[in-house]
Amino acid sequence: MEHCVKSNVNSTKLREIGNQYYAKREFFEAILKYNKSLCYAENESENAALAYANRSAVYFEMKKFEKCMKNIELARAHNYPKKNFEILKKREEKCFELMKNLKITKSDNDEVNFFKLSHEGHKNVSTFSKYLELKYDKKYGRHIVTNKDLAVGDIIAIDESFSTALQKEFVYQRCGNCLKSNQLDLIPCFGCNQAMFCNENCKQNANENFHQYECSIMNLITSSILNSNMRMALRNFIIAISLFDDSIENLKRFFEINSTSCTIFDFKTELNVKQKLLAVNSLIFDDTIEVNDLVFDEIFLTTDKLKEMWKSHKDFIRKFLRKHTQIASMNFHEIYGWPLKIGGLIDPDVEKFQKSLAYQRGVVPYANGSFPFCALLNHSCAPNVCKIFIDNKIVMIVQRKIEAGMQLFDNYGYGFTNIPREYRQAELFKQYRFKCNCIACINDFGLLPSLKICDKKTFMVAKKTCSELSSLNQKKAKQKIKELSEIIQNQSKNFPSLEICSLMESFNACLEIVMKPEILFP
């Protein structure tokens, strides 16, 4: 297991490996090594400055002149050796010169404004539509229905996480607080070698909310002893005690005073973090899900701050961690996004594309998160809503007409178009403990290639749409989303025909294209 203490020896080695990548013009790998080198650099040593300076060289080659200059400044601010100042000065002058001649083409891709709620917000919590209601029945438990017809393309929720945690492979690629990649332009934690942030603000927030506890045990946290559910449980516990000024007594009292079965629908004011904690703590779980408690013992006995708490409140902490691991397994989400390096894009081959899943379109999971609204949606193998991730938010979008009174169904990763029924049902039962009897399961819809064509003209549109996907930019993808919404909405009676299901896949692919980062590393 790697230690999380700083080490100039390791920092230098990592920078040298970065230099080899830089020489081969493998810029993504080079910056990753420089980032790691930055994290290992001892405070006040020139290693940090050298990593910033080398990162500026990569941004220069990539023609990212503003980032280049920012990294030059950072290098100077971190003890860059005076004898080499001339190199930076020359690079900076070249930047100025080249920027003067560069026509700045501001991107019009504003995904935050594109993905806005389609209706007024709910009367209590404005992050989801006012037409949504929470219901309960024996078969589905809690679930969400609409009291008004919803149309394809309607954005019905923008759910903000209570907590997120980067997967360990991404700690040098994304901000440990807000999850943004910032084109790898990240700053290191002062204390450990395994956390980076996109700016000082995020660094401070992370330290106030969780990192002050995690910093000295990042090596344990990112080792393989914690699975992603346990990782989220630990993060939730740390956020929870930080919210109560590190007092377990106060946290206990908070849970005692407040109901343990509330949801995001119960709050009368705009959500605050403590309310989100209550909502997440009230999510459904199954106590028979196995949790290896011994791992938590090991983690809590490793640092003095946690050890004290563990000694005096072991039972409460164990119970919290156990419950949140079980909640995570049944409710939390993997957060998907585009990899930062070109590759794994949409396969232009129509046949292959028709069988695709999100990961075949190119997006990959890089973090996990707890989302108090989305965790109330039940599963269908033929869902009527889909979701995309904007950093630490989930945007929920209608992908099939939903009439008033009907339930909203998400998909837990097992769609009927590409996974056989028996496999879906077995996996859903194993993880989520229910037997799926959605319309696709009851009617055994069959995989996409076996579906029938209902309308030849629309089938031709679906085929053409598939073949165009790989050439769509963000602007065109936005137009396409509108076009496809209308067709899917108008032809909803033909669901599940080959053409409608294929159009729905294309609709999803277009949503992903809108989220594609503007600059990918070559």
Ligand SMILES: C[S@@+](CC[C@H](N)C(=O)[O-])C[C@H]1O[C@@H](n2cnc3c(N)ncnc32)[C@H](O)[C@@H]1O
């Ligand atoms: C994310 S939660 C959804 C909200 C949940 N129904 C509740 O009461 O809080 C996931 C759990 O809901 C239940 N569930 C989800 N989809 C279902 C379905 N199609 N039929 C029956 N139960 C389902 C399962 O217990 C599953 O573990």
